[in-house]
Amino acid sequence: MIEKIVLTGAGGKLGRRMRLPLSKLCQQLVSTDIVPLAPIVENETVAMVDLQVPSDVNELTKGADSIVHFAGYPREAEWSTILGANILTSTNLWESARLNKVRRIVYASSNHVVGFHPTASHIDIHAEIKCDSRYGVSKAFTEIMARFYYEKYNIQSLGLRIGRCDDLPVDERMLATWIHPADLAEMIRLGIQDQVEADVLYGISNNSRAMCSNPDNPRLPYKPQHSADDYAHDVLASKAPSDTGWLFQGGPYADDDYVGDRSRAGRLSSIS
Numbered sequence: 016m017i018e019k020i021v022l023t024g025a026g027g028k029l030g031r032r033m034r035l036p037l038s039k040l041c042q043q044l045v046s047t048d049i050v051p052l053a054p055i056v057e058n059e060t061v062a063m064v065d066l067q068v069p070s071d072v073n074e075l076t077k078g079a080d081s082i083v084h085f086a087g088y089p090r091e092a093e094w095s096t097i098l099g100a101n102i103l104t105s106t107n108l109w110e111s112a113r114l115n116k117v118r119r120i121v122y123a124s125s126n127h128v129v130g131f132h133p134t135a136s137h138i139d140i141h142a143e144i145k146c147d148s149r150y151g152v153s154k155a156f157t158e159i160m161a162r163f164y165y166e167k168y169n170i171q172s173l174g175l176r177i178g179r180c181d182d183l184p185v186d187e188r189m190l191a192t193w194i195h196p197a198d199l200a201e202m203i204r205l206g207i208q209d210q211v212e213a214d215v216l217y218g219i220s221n222n223s224r225a226m227c228s229n230p231d232n233p234r235l236p237y238k239p240q241h242s243a244d245d246y247a248h249d250v251l252a253s254k255a256p257s258d259t260g261w262l263f264q265g266g267p268y269a270d271d272d273y274v275g276d277r278s279r280a281g282r283l284s285s286i287s
């Protein structure tokens with residue numbers, strides 16, 4: 016069993032849900048955030064650490080085998096927010112991993128890294144990076160940085176391009192983008208226990224309406240146990256406010272603030 020895992024963003028919507036499953040994979044789970052936390056299981060300790068402060072991050076990751084990085088700002092914002100919360104936190108974390116010889120980092124990326132692919136196309140993990148927002152750019156930065164730290168320093172990583180994680184899909188768009196928290200926990204388990212280089216997967220459940228798909232990779236045999244299809248009838252009948260009809264896979268993130276001809280971003284795609 017792995018000795019020590021550090022979980023960042025442990026007080027957040029997703030991090031909170033990952034604490035229990037992660038505690039079962041290691042002898043010691045260190046759950047950390049800028050908000051105060053209390054331990055929920057015996058082998059968990061908590062730490063209040065601002066990942067924007069390099070010396071504190073270096074202290075936090077000492078002795079860790081793996082890091083699960085879920086801290087950050089989870090939606091579009093001005094650069095003044097994104098730079099600190101998503102880019103500086105990540106550079107500090109990978110740099111501390113190098114100094115402290117951490118073996119592996121599993122981290123939350125986002126489908127907004129490829130949000131400017133048209134909804135009419137189905138993309139795989141090798142699709143061109145086409146960020147739809149500053150938020151998406153910060154996630155793409157982290158993916159590229161993670162590859163650099165693997166190739167140069169052998170810090171392995173798995174980035175999860177999460178769609179929308181919640182207990183249930185509640186609108187039409189989520190029938191494509193949804194991931195159940197248990198499937199997300201399983202992806203993280205694979206990232207920690209299986210053979211990883213500098214990989215990236217789409218964080219989705221087994222949804223037939225998905226606009227992207229994961230490779231059949233024997234190193235990372237992800238088999239989602241949940242499907243948004245099981246809720247499609249209820250979601251479509253509920254007449255929840257429609258969240259469909261977007262030109263781009265990033266939906267509102269791609270649409271917001273868009274200047275000029277809406278087909279421009281799609282035309283630049285190498286996938287027509």
Ligand SMILES: NC(=O)c1ccc[n+]([C@@H]2O[C@H](COP(=O)([O-])OP(=O)(O)OC[C@H]3O[C@@H](n4cnc5c(N)ncnc54)[C@H](O)[C@@H]3O)[C@@H](O)[C@H]2O)c1
Pocket residue numbers: 023024025026027028029030047048049050064065066067084085086087088089090099100104123124125126176177178179180181
């Ligand atoms: N919720 C989703 O469906 C979804 C979808 C795609 C990607 N993601 C990504 O997953 C991760 C978690 O998302 P979430 O919905 O739980 O977000 P969240 O905002 O609920 O949680 C993020 C946590 O990070 C912490 N944090 C922010 N800045 C920090 C800093 N400087 N130092 C330490 N901690 C800091 C916050 O206090 C918060 O508790 C994010 O990286 C997000 O971009 C989430």
